[in-house]
Amino acid sequence: MYRELICIGCPMGCPLTVTVEEGKVTAVSGNICRKGKEYAEAECLNPTRTLTTTVKIKNAMYPLLSVRTSKPIPKDQIEACLQYLCGITVEAPVTIGQVIVEDVLQTGADIIATKSMARQR
Amino acid sequence: MEAYDLVVIGAGPAGLAAAVAAYEAGVKKILLIERDREPGGILEQCIHNGFGLFYFGEDLTGPEYAARFIQRVQERGIAIKLNTMVLEVTPDKWIIAVNKADGLLKIKAKAVVLAMGCRERTRGAIFIPGTRPAGVITAGTAQRFVNMEGYLPGKEVVILGSGDIGLIMARRLTLEGAKVKMVLELLPYSSGLTRNIVQCLQDFGIPLLFNHTVVAIHGRQRITGVTIAEVDPATKKPKPGTERLVSCDTLLLSVGLIPENELSRQAGIALDPVTKGPVVDDGMATSVEGIFAGGNVVHVHDLVDNVTREGEIAGRSAARYILNPKPAPSLKINTKAGAGVTYVVPQLIHPQQMAEELVLSFRVNQVFKDQKLVVALATGQGHKILGTKKRMIMVPGEMQEFKVKKEDLWAALGQEDSSSPLELTVSVPEEGEDHDV
Ligand SMILES: Cc1cc2nc3c(=O)[nH]c(=O)nc-3n(C[C@H](O)[C@H](O)[C@H](O)COP(=O)(O)OP(=O)(O)OC[C@H]3O[C@@H](n4cnc5c(N)ncnc54)[C@H](O)[C@@H]3O)c2cc1C
Ligand code: SF4
Numbered sequence: 001m002y003r004e005l006i007c008i009g010c011p012m013g014c015p016l017t018v019t020v021e022e023g024k025v026t027a028v029s030g031n032i033c034r035k036g037k038e039y040a041e042a043e044c045l046n047p048t049r050t051l052t053t054t055v056k057i058k059n060a061m062y063p064l065l066s067v068r069t070s071k072p073i074p075k076d077q078i079e080a081c082l083q084y085l086c087g088i089t090v091e092a093p094v095t096i097g098q099v100i101v102e103d104v105l106q107t108g109a110d111i112i113a114t115k116s117m118a119r120q121r
Numbered sequence: 122m123e124a125y126d127l128v129v130i131g132a133g134p135a136g137l138a139a140a141v142a143a144y145e146a147g148v149k150k151i152l153l154i155e156r157d158r159e160p161g162g163i164l165e166q167c168i169h170n171g172f173g174l175f176y177f178g179e180d181l182t183g184p185e186y187a188a189r190f191i192q193r194v195q196e197r198g199i200a201i202k203l204n205t206m207v208l209e210v211t212p213d214k215w216i217i218a219v220n221k222a223d224g225l226l227k228i229k230a231k232a233v234v235l236a237m238g239c240r241e242r243t244r245g246a247i248f249i250p251g252t253r254p255a256g257v258i259t260a261g262t263a264q265r266f267v268n269m270e271g272y273l274p275g276k277e278v279v280i281l282g283s284g285d286i287g288l289i290m291a292r293r294l295t296l297e298g299a300k301v302k303m304v305l306e307l308l309p310y311s312s313g314l315t316r317n318i319v320q321c322l323q324d325f326g327i328p329l330l331f332n333h334t335v336v337a338i339h340g341r342q343r344i345t346g347v348t349i350a351e352v353d354p355a356t357k358k359p360k361p362g363t364e365r366l367v368s369c370d371t372l373l374l375s376v377g378l379i380p381e382n383e384l385s386r387q388a389g390i391a392l393d394p395v396t397k398g399p400v401v402d403d404g405m406a407t408s409v410e411g412i413f414a415g416g417n418v419v420h421v422h423d424l425v426d427n428v429t430r431e432g433e434i435a436g437r438s439a440a441r442y443i444l445n446p447k448p449a450p451s452l453k454i455n456t457k458a459g460a461g462v463t464y465v466v467p468q469l470i471h472p473q474q475m476a477e478e479l480v481l482s483f484r485v486n487q488v489f490k491d492q493k494l495v496v497a498l499a500t501g502q503g504h505k506i507l508g509t510k511k512r513m514i515m516v517p518g519e520m521q522e523f524k525v526k527k528e529d530l531w532a533a534l535g536q537e538d539s540s541s542p543l544e545l546t547v548s549v550p551e552e553g554e555d556h557d558v
Contacts, residue, residue, distance in 0.1 A: 006319055012490075012514045013315040032513075049320065052169045052182055053296060054268060061158060063271040066168035066184050075324070082296055096188050114168065115184040 005043055009035040016040050048072035052114070055085050055100060060092035060117040067100055069109040077107055085111065092119040125200075126150040126443045127436075128216050128230040130207050130384065133162020134425050135416025135432035136236030137190035142436030143234075144197045148443050152228065153194065153201040154218055160194070160201060161187035162238055163417075164425065166265045169289055171316075175426035186425060202226075210235075210388045212409050231446070232411045232439040235385060235399065236432060239378040239417040251338035254345075260286045260375035264293070273297055275371025279347055280304040281335050283311040283318075284518070285423065287375025292321035294373075301325070302367060305333040309354050310488055312518030314423075335372065336364060344372055378421045388412060395464040396420040402449065402469040403479045404438035405431060410448055413439045420466050420482070423520055427482065434476075450474055454498070454530075459548025461485055461492075463517070470545065472530055479530075481523045483547050489515040492549050496523055498533045501541030505533040515549070523547065 001021070007014040012032060018040045019027040028040045042048075050072045057065040073081065081104055090100060094113045101111035126148045129136045132155035140151050159165065164172070167183030174180060177189070194201065205220040216228040241259040256275055258266075263274050264286065276299050280287045283306040291301045304322060309331050311318055322329050330349075336359050337348040346368040350359035380398040382390075391400045391408035398419040399407040405415050415435035416428040454470040465483045481496070492515065496507045507529055515521055525545075534543070 006315060006323070008314075008316040008319050010514070011315060011516050011519055013318075049324075050170050050180070054168065054271070056271070062269050064269060066182065066268065068168075068170065068182055078296075096185065114182040115165075115188065 003044055005040055007031060007036040007039050009033070009039055018044050020044050047075040049075050049078060051078055051081055053082060053085060055111075056089040057094065057117060058089060058091045059119050060094070061120055062117075065090060065094055065100075065117055066114045067111050068114050069104065069107070070099075070112050071109045073104075073107040073109050077105060080105055081107070081111075092117045122227050122229060123152075124150075124229045125152045126231045127152070127234065127439050128214075128228060128232075129153045129234040129236055129436075130210070130216070131155060131162065131236035131238055131416075131418070132157075132160035132194075132201060132203075133236060133238050133416060134164060134187065134190060134428045135238070135418070135435070136162070136234065137187070137194055138429040138432030139234040139236055139413075139415055139436035139439070140199050141190065141193045141197065142433040143440040143443075144199060144436075146437050146440030146444075148440040151199045152230075153199060154205050154207055154216070155201065155203050156206040158204060160191050160203070163261070166261070166268050167289075168268045169293075172425050175424065176429055183425075190429070207384060210384050210412070212389050212412075214411055231443045232413065234432075234435045234439050235390075235407070235412065235414040235418050236416050236435070237381040237384065237418045239380045239421055241374070242377045242379055243374065249335050249338055251347075252340060254338065254340035254343050256340070256344035256370055257338065257372045257374065260284075260290045260373050263290055263371075263373055267293055267297060273299060274373075275299060275369070277302060277369045278371045278373055279335070279349075279367055279369045280373040280375060282306065282375035282377070283313050283329060284375050284377065285313045285317050287373065288313045288317040288321040290373060290375070291327050292325065295325045295327070299371075301327050302369060303328045303330055303349075305335065305349060306331050307334045307352060307357060308332070310516070310518075312516075314518070334359065338372065339366075344370060347372055378417065380418050380421065382418065385414070385418070390414075393464065393468060395458070396466060398466075400468045401466065402453075402471055403434075403467050403475045404441075404471070405435035405467070406438055406442075406449060411439075411442055411446065413442075420464065423518065427520065427522075430480070454543040454545050456481065457544050457546045458483065459495075459546040460551070461487065461489065461549030462547050465547050470530070472527070472534060475527055475530070477527050479525045479527070481525060481545075481547060483521050483523070484517055485515045485521060485549060486517060488517070489549055492552075494521070494523065495546075495548050495550055496525065497546050497548075498530070499544040499546065500534065502535070507533055507545070 054064040164183035164187040351363035415431035
């Protein structure tokens with residue numbers, strides 16, 4: 001199986017052609033440097049993304065608290081995580097780095113606050 | 122009347138960094154003035170990651186990056202007035218500001234750092250014909266609505282402009298449940314990062330149409346659709362017969378940023394017609410003595426790390442001026458954008474005052490692959506090459522840098538007297554062109 005990708009390693013944006021056979025990357029072409037090959041392998045075998053989004057917060061300056069996953073999670077889990085976080089509401093005060101959801105959907109990543117928010121009267 | 126050594130206007134990353142750097146350089150009576158409810162500037166709404174890779178060697182979100190500098194400001198007990206809008210800065214460094222608690226404030230400063238950031242170009246600036254319905258907003262405004270205020274501007278979105286903010290918002294709106302139908306780009310390339318094109322558009326199958334624009338907006342109360350068309354890459358004019366109607370309830374504009382310089386203009390500070398920001402020297406000093414500037418107010422940056430660095434330089438220079446107020450030395454070198462280059466910051470170098478190393482920031486005017494970059498000094502005696510560098514790629518959307526060492530600059534200057542005009546040119550000469558003229 002062939003896959004076409006664009007390397008995101010630098011602004012060159014090399015068009016990569018990746019050959020995947022039996023769950024293994026057997027060839028990468030189009031890359032100028034090694035970074036392109038590494039990217040192709042990661043992207044074909046285990047694509048991950050850091051999810052950054054918001055959850056609802058009560059009694060704070062704004063109605064939303066910005067959050068992120070503590071580490072990149074599998075790309076195909078993003079949708080489910082978002083759905084899950086829709087149902088979460090926290091209450092101020094919150095400190096930056098605080099864990100909001102532990103091991104979200106068994107991805108091994110926590111959802112953490114990226115901002116401190118004080119309690120408002 | 123209140124009096125401070127240093128007043129910093131704007132508590133975004135540039136202002137925060139300037140205040141901390143000035144404090145570290147020995148100035149303690151510092152006031153930061155911010156019109157918003159909290160410090161952090163535009164970073165507070167940029168909840169995505171990708172900040173601080175250079176400065177901290179970490180991949181932070183906007184609020185996390187800002188929090189580190191807010192903490193540094195707080196730890197040093199630097200005063201900050203929030204919800205306070207600066208209305209005027211005078212050349213003799215009086216600051217007129219207003220807030221609900223104090224009313225009108227008149228503050229005297231020994232030095233001022235301008236760090237007001239930039240604002241978004243609006244639709245008026247690009248003249249799209251058609252009606253003026255609701256649902257046409259700038260990408261940055263939408264970012265604030267979605268990420269901070271918790272409200273989705275629409276369900277069916279067309280984005281005009283493929284800069285990073287537009288791309289980031291395409292993903293954000295999709296994650297929030299809106300349908301982003303397409304991103305249109307007038308140019309044949311995107312000014313956004315490849316990473317954003319892949320992770321914000323391709324990940325979600327959102328088409329990016331190059332050489333395309335919006336030629337009309339439809340709808341009475343609320344926007345109902347836009348007519349898009351392909352443009353001729355040479356003339357940027359819509360090609361007749363390529364028009365088609367796309368329905369949407371929101372049009373997001375991501376058509377560029379302009380430095381916020383009403384205050385600078387009033388203060389009589391010289392502005393650069395290309396960057397639209399103050400003309401600055403290597404210490405981020407403006408043309409008015411004792412007034413410094415850094416960050417997006419000077420020129421639009423793509424990386425916050427560089428904003429921080431500029432803010433720090435501005436803060437240190439302001440501190441030096443406060444501790445020893447004297448005008449800049451007379452020997453100066455003007456920088457110039459040569460072939461292939463749009464602008465160079467700083468516009469002015471004072472070699473007698475400069476730090477050991479100076480970073481020239483500039484943008485190229487087209488995509489260059491495998492081209493050589495040349496930095497040359499023109500003196501009364503002729504041209505000297507200060508450095509050349511082959512770069513694999515240079516794109517207009519990514520700010521370029523070239524470091525100049527003080528000793529190299531002085532070696533090139535030789536026994537120059539200050540009477541002949543000196544000019545440092547950054548250019549990308551066409552292949553085969555003689556560099557030594
Ligand atoms: C919408 C948007 C999204 C961006 N996304 C990214 C990104 O993803 N990654 C990245 O690296 N960079 C991004 N940038 C670039 C960003 O501009 C810089 O990273 C950085 O935030 C600029 O810092 P600054 O301090 O110069 O300006 P700002 O952060 O804009 O701060 C200026 C501050 O000055 C205040 N101010 C202005 N005028 C006055 C006045 N008269 N009185 C009092 N206060 C005033 C403003 O309220 C604001 O808080 C983005 C920029 C914008 C506009
Ligand atoms: S393969 Fe190397 S040169 Fe090509 S885009 Fe990736 S990092 Fe850049």
